[in-house]
Amino acid sequence: MISSYAGISPHSDLVLIEKLCEALSGKSFLHINSTKAGGGVAEILQRMIPLLSSLGIKTRWEVIEGDQKFFDMTKKVHNALQGNAEVITDDMWEHYFEVNRKNASKIDLGADAVLIHDPQPAALVKYRKTGNWLWRCHIDISAPNPEVFSRLEPSVKEYDSAIFSVAKFARAAAIDEFIVPPSIDPLSEKNMDLSDKEITEVAERFDIPLDRPMLLQVSRFDRFKDPIGVINAYRMVKKYNDCILVLAGSPATDDPEGEEVLNEVREHAEGDPDIHILLLPPFSDKDINALQRMATIALQKSLKEGFGLTVSEAMWKGKPVIGGAVGGIPLQIVHGATGFLVHSVEGAAFRIRQFLNNPTMAARMGEQGREYVRKYFLLTRETRDYLALWYAAEHRDKGIVFELDPPMQKFTGLKKS
């Protein structure tokens, strides 16, 4: 399976993955999160688990089970950790810990390395058995609601280390904290090459005209993604450039607010036949791929963001991108080089007009963006980083520089005979 990435991912990433897997061969790696479908975490795991298994690591992926009350509460926790004011009662916390306890009794938590994704299953650490436990936090907790964080913090401190997507998401804790940006898989249905015929078929199925420039935002229907702001920016552009807007998103089983926001968006767009709102079912990856490929400009005008991997997805397809300067988006968009960062609806509208009126610049940034993603945001790099952290944790006594066989040469004094 790793050989499929030859010629796509950087060669050295593949070499290091193989070397680390050799060293960790036969050991077990357990991932636990809260949803099989919807959102970036599930997408990454769907691809990473088989890749790791194919390389001799005994990899498992478990999903915690919870009722509506649990997911309503964890959504509030998610929002509160990103700074929103939320009321979470003692009863809700008790339910949270109880759901984690029940899951701990059902899931085999024994593994050499255990990677727990996000706050929903974070309290499982209380039931840890063996191995290195890492908490993978995909959201920005740099300025959380302090009351909510204080309830979660004791669990976080029980981990061996925490992993954040961006340095500024981290929060000083008593454990080691690492930075591992998430990634996209270039071979997945969402990112693989598509034929013109496949793209046209999707356009026809969704009744999207291809005769005008298309602006696209792919994201959950979530207020933090500012879909209303995107519509407002499109309306400003429309005064100067004829174009269409497509807002496409999948529901997630752990996001009860999605429907409410979707209704607001539909209401705001009402009466404009050039705004296409697509509610895509889970596993619509090929359709999203086609939509991104038919787009003229990709937007991710988030107000708060975990990482915003749709930016990398669009960049991988060579599209010029415009993103809100929040969360992990500035890590992907180097302003003026791989796209534009914006801070307002007006900024988004202005940059859209720049791209629409300067296709050469748009193509250049699109190409630079693709190469940037190749270097930093492909699945192989993220896989490499997890393995590297695991390896480092198992060899903690050896310091912070690991020379993998053979050791460095010291040429001094050696002459070729």
Add this chain to the structure above:
Amino acid sequence: MPPDTDFVFRDAVRVLKTTGKRAEDLRQLRDLIATASKECVFHHTCQYFSKGHILEYTNDFAQWAGESLEESALAELLSNIDPYSFATAEDIRGEFLKAIDYYMENFPQTRKVIPGDEFHFIETISFIFPVGMRARNLAEFLMALKYIDAKSIYYHFFEARVRLGQAVDDFSKWLDEVLELKELAGKIQAIDPFMHNMEGIREHLIEIIEEGLKLQMRAAQ
């Protein structure tokens, strides 16, 4: 076991670790640079060339000064420091502190960045490994240079200068000490590391080695 005189092409991969330290203004940045680990100083000053020259300034401190502090003159000052002209991370640190102190003497009132724009000090865990190519002579060296990942060239051409503590790259060191080709080594050392991206460096290296090979062939005739 191949002889120790072979040139083994390697690469270095770094996983980032937060230090928990962050600066809100220039004074804090200066004080934290003064006490940061050498790995931290190396990470923030020597990684620009691996990023394909797409950033405005040539190191993280300069980038932050320009983009977040909006102190363009300081950003230019810091950006002009060539970290590869110094033998050690301590020397690099000293040069940055000198530049910041000079700037603060002239512009003592610096402002805080907006929340969320703080400078985060990062350390790294490094993995160094052979990438599967080696060279025994100049011809094999040339072939490898043509096909090796740009990242590997970065490791041997840029990082080596600080790693070896001699402000010299691995390539010219091998040519000089193993193949005893001092002239070629000198030509490689004369490449301006600041003015080329990785592909530009590769082109220069190939050009120099091809010329060296031609001379060797002529001498053998």
